[in-house]
Amino acid sequence: MAARAAVEFDLLATASAMADVLTADRRHIHMHPELGFEERETSAFIQRRLSDAGVTFEAGIAGTGVLATIAGSGGAGKTVLLRADIDALPIDEQADVPYRSQNPGVMHACGHDAHTAILLGTARVLAADRLRFAGTVKLAFQPCEERFPGGAIKMIEAGVMDNPTVDAAFGLHCTPQLEAGSFGFRVGPASAASDRFTISVIGRGGHAARPNSCVDAVVVAAHLVVLLQTIISRETPPIQPAVLTVGAIHAGDAHNVIPGEATIRGTVRTYDTGLREQIADRLRELVTGAARAMRAEAKVDYVFGYPSLVNDGPMTDLARSVALDLVGAEAVFVAEQALGGEDMAYFLRRAPGCFFRLGTGNRARGITYGNHHPRFDVEEAALPFGVAAMAGVALRFLGS
Ligand SMILES: [Zn+2]
Numbered sequence: 103m104a105a106r107a108a109v110e111f112d113l114l115a116t117a118s119a120m121a122d123v124l125t126a127d128r129r130h131i132h133m134h135p136e137l138g139f140e141e142r143e144t145s146a147f148i149q150r151r152l153s154d155a156g157v158t159f160e161a162g163i164a165g166t167g168v169l170a171t172i173a174g175s176g177g178a179g180k181t182v183l184l185r186a187d188i189d190a191l192p193i194d195e196q197a198d199v200p201y202r203s204q205n206p207g208v209m210h211a212c213g214h215d216a217h218t219a220i221l222l223g224t225a226r227v228l229a230a231d232r233l234r235f236a237g238t239v240k241l242a243f244q245p246c247e248e249r250f251p252g253g254a255i256k257m258i259e260a261g262v263m264d265n266p267t268v269d270a271a272f273g274l275h276c277t278p279q280l281e282a283g284s285f286g287f288r289v290g291p292a293s294a295a296s297d298r299f300t301i302s303v304i305g306r307g308g309h310a311a312r313p314n315s316c317v318d319a320v321v322v323a324a325h326l327v328v329l330l331q332t333i334i335s336r337e338t339p340p341i342q343p344a345v346l347t348v349g350a351i352h353a354g355d356a357h358n359v360i361p362g363e364a365t366i367r368g369t370v371r372t373y374d375t376g377l378r379e380q381i382a383d384r385l386r387e388l389v390t391g392a393a394r395a396m397r398a399e400a401k402v403d404y405v406f407g408y409p410s411l412v413n414d415g416p417m418t419d420l421a422r423s424v425a426l427d428l429v430g431a432e433a434v435f436v437a438e439q440a441l442g443g444e445d446m447a448y449f450l451r452r453a454p455g456c457f458f459r460l461g462t463g464n465r466a467r468g469i470t471y472g473n474h475h476p477r478f479d480v481e482e483a484a485l486p487f488g489v490a491a492m493a494g495v496a497l498r499f500l501g502s
């Protein structure tokens with residue numbers, strides 16, 4: 103119970119005392135954004151800051167990833183992994199701030215700069231001499247979250263969940279829809295599996311006035327688009343969320359020519375793994391069968407993206423209890439289910455854990471733009487709350 107007392111006693115005060123450093127770190131990373139798997143400067147910065155704090159680490163994991171390890175002075179125990187993603191987006195920053203991106207066309211528009219600064223701050227808190235806890239904290243600075251296949255799976259393949267085996271994993275994400283100083287939690291699926299498909303229809307082109315000597319790829323494609331909609335409406339359980347959207351359809355470029363080829367592209371979003379596979383199977387069967395029935399051929403390229411992110415019940419309760427102690431019930435909310443992809447999902451498939459939302463908005467200051475917006479920004483007063491929550495969750499788990 104010693105660790106638990108420490109959580110409630112002074113974590114927010116400790117994190118708040120380093121607010122200036124957190125802001126400086128976040129601004130440095132924000133000004134020097136790098137795309138996924140190209141985070142060389144960012145990785146070097148992380149390594150410098152960990153060295154400054156006397157934290158041991160291993161670099162070059164999955165390319166630019168860094169894994170820091172802090173063994174508690176209280177002896178052996180459980181192992182908890184805390185994760186931050188470190189990559190930026192191919193967006194030209196429009197925000198008029200003194201710490202604007204110095205790399206044209208690249209921007210930290212998803213708050214991964216804040217995630218990184220928060221995890222560096224968490225490392226400093228947990229490495230402090232006076233803090234005693236049993237067990238091990240691993241801090242994973244993960245490259246490339248924004249682009250499939252992402253850095254999480256590569257770090258896992260490199261062994262970050264092993265030696266010692268990770269018993270629980272936690273992460274957070276900046277959320278401008280919540281005010282700074284608040285948190286959001288959700289048990290169960292919190293983001294959807296995000297898959298994509300490309301269908302190539304191959305018919306036989308020819309003169310628009312001689313359809314009988316052609317196989318019209320446009321007509322076949324039109325049937326396929328309608329048929330695809332019956333997968334969700336007629337074949338999946340109505341109480342399970344699933345979306346199938348055709349986002350692009352291309353064929354032909356003349357009034358009087360029947361095109362011999364058409365391409366259909368789309369995305370499928372689901373929470374349930376079985377349903378995810380069922381939809382992929384049925385899409386292939388329907389598309390190839392229907393095309394054949396119409397004398398055409400269809401090829402399906404179906405790519406499974408990030409799986410759905412599922413928060414564990416007890417681990418979410420544990421993380422929420424830390425937030426309740428930090429900010430009180432009036433600032434702890436139920437997080438919305440999102441349909442975006444998030445590769446933290448891979449860590450949470452290997453160990454129970456929770457990915458929670460850190461409020462980073464400030465309506466009074468106009469910090470309200472959504473993630474991936476060119477004017478996205480983070481209310482930096484939220485950074486100490488992120489540090490206190492991450493450190494608190496780790497300590498409470500290890501002390502439990
Ligand atoms: Zn993002």
Ligand SMILES: [Zn+2]
Pocket residue numbers: 212213214247275
């Ligand atoms: Zn993100």
